[in-house]
Amino acid sequence: MIRAAAATLSRPALAALGGFAAVSAVHLIAQLAGADGIANVSQWFLMPLLALVLLLAAPAPRQRSVTLTLIALGFSWLGDTAPDLTGGDAAFLVMIGFFLLAQLAYIAAFWPYRGAVRRSAVLGYAVAVAGLFAACASGAGALLVPALIYGVCLGAMAALSTGVGAVAAVGGALFLVSDSMIALGAFADWFDPPASGLLIMSTYIAGQLLLTAGVLAAARATASTPVVTSSAGR
Secondary structure (H helix, E strand, O other): OHHHHHOOOOHHHHHHHHHHHHHHHHHHHHHHHOOHHHHHHHHOOHHHHHHHHHHHHOOOOOOHHHHHHHHHHHHHHHHHHHHHHOOHHHHHHHHHHHHHHHHHHHHHHHHHHHHHOOHHHHHHHHHHHHHHHHHHHHHHHHHHHHHHHHHHHHHHHHHHHHHHOHHHHHHHHHHHHHHHHHHHHHHOOOOOOOOHHHHHHHHHHHHHHHHHHHHHHHHHHHHHOOOOOOOOOO
16 A cells, blocks of 8 residues: 555655665664664654655645644654754653653644544553553653643554545554553553663654554545535526
């Protein structure tokens, strides 16, 4: 499905997508190799390139969902980069703060599709967030409340993404998985999977890509739908 969507992109959008794919590959290889410097620098360019793909591929006039997704990608970029300017708990709070703003932007982007969200999705994500909170509560300390607020918004974003379409739904789930691993790594001593950086970033990159692709597909579908006007009174 992603390949079919890519085939409809303009050359500039395809070039931006190719750049995103190349930087993603460099970043993930660096994560696997433990090359922290390369991984850190390459992460700075991921969200700007993905935003550029959406900007170039979205139909005109730009729809509200596309604008809000661009804003979400912008806040995600800040969440990726701003923590480099500080350290310790402050860096974690800065990251949570910017990604919270990203989740709120995604929630606003997906809100018009809420009618297509099934109750089972809401219940499932509510259970997932509750389980994550329970797993992290004992180790979160002073960060418990910010983590809870972020978790609720993350779950709401993932649930609402199911209304946009199947592609966005998978993206929302992967984003939740990625952030759940970050939370467990920070707050749960028992969580220490091998290649955790690779797992976190691969699910994050895939999640953001699929959310963007889902929003783009929904925007194109809306743009191609003919407007029906009434002939009454003519």
